[in-house]
Amino acid sequence: MMKKVGILGGTFDPPHIGHFIIADEVKHALSLDEIWFIPTNEPPHKRQAMMSNQHRIGMLEEVTKEFSYFKVNTIEMERIGKSYTIETVKQLKKRFPMIQFYFIIGADMVEYLPHWQEINELIKLIQFVGVKRSGYTLSTDYPILEVNIPLIETSSTEIKQRIIEERPIHFFxxxxxxxxxKEHRLYGFK
Known part of the structure; x- marks a missing residue:
């Protein structure tokens, strides 16, 4: 029997509760065996991460080590330059032929799917899972599974701004x- 693994990519700069709520909800809604967090090296649609790869991996590992079904996979950090999903998926399928992958994306990315690199090939290789995001719809001509999740209005950008302004981030x-x-004094934490 094939193992079912959800993939959640992102800069995770820093990882926040929204990331983990999405991962947990999708895992349980689709009865997946695991969720792999795949931090990007250089995303094609965003600026480069503020924190080093080492710190972003470190933050993810601190959380994922407490949940047996959460893993961190650094496949995208092994490559240099912009990171495209098609390349990652091809590598994952080659390395793990006995795993069926589910690629989790927010509604903002669902709307952007027509612009993804080699999207028509990509949809043959992987099952997309769309999760709601405020201000976006999940309507697309591409085959995606929808998973309803609680809407958590936060972002890594907002968290970094709160740190700069010395506002609390405990519950974010x-x-x-x-x-x-706090320990590594990241993002100017005082």
Whole structure:
């Protein structure tokens, strides 16, 4: 029997509660075996991450080590340059032929799917899972599974801004991420 693994990609700069709620909801809604967090090296649609790869992986590992079904996979950090999903999926399928992958994306990315690199090939290789995001719809001609999740209005950008303004972030990130940011004085944490 094939193992079923959800993939959640992102800069995770820093990882916040929204990421983990999405991962947990999709895992349980689709009866997946695991969720792999795949931090991007250089996303094609965003600026480069503010924190080093080491710190972004460190924050993710602090949370995922407490959940047997959460893993961190650094496949995208092994490549140089912009990271396209098609390349990642091809590599994952080659390395793990006995795994069926589910690629989790927010509604903002669902709307952007027509612009993804080699999207028509990509939809043959992987099952997309769309989750709602405020201000976006999940309507698309591409085959996606929809999973309803609680809408959590936060972002890594907002969390970094709160740190700069010396406002609390306790309830925006898991305790392990908060401790890691504080210990390493990330994002100018005082």
């Amino acid at each position: 990130v898991p305790e392990q991420v908060y401790s890691y940011i």
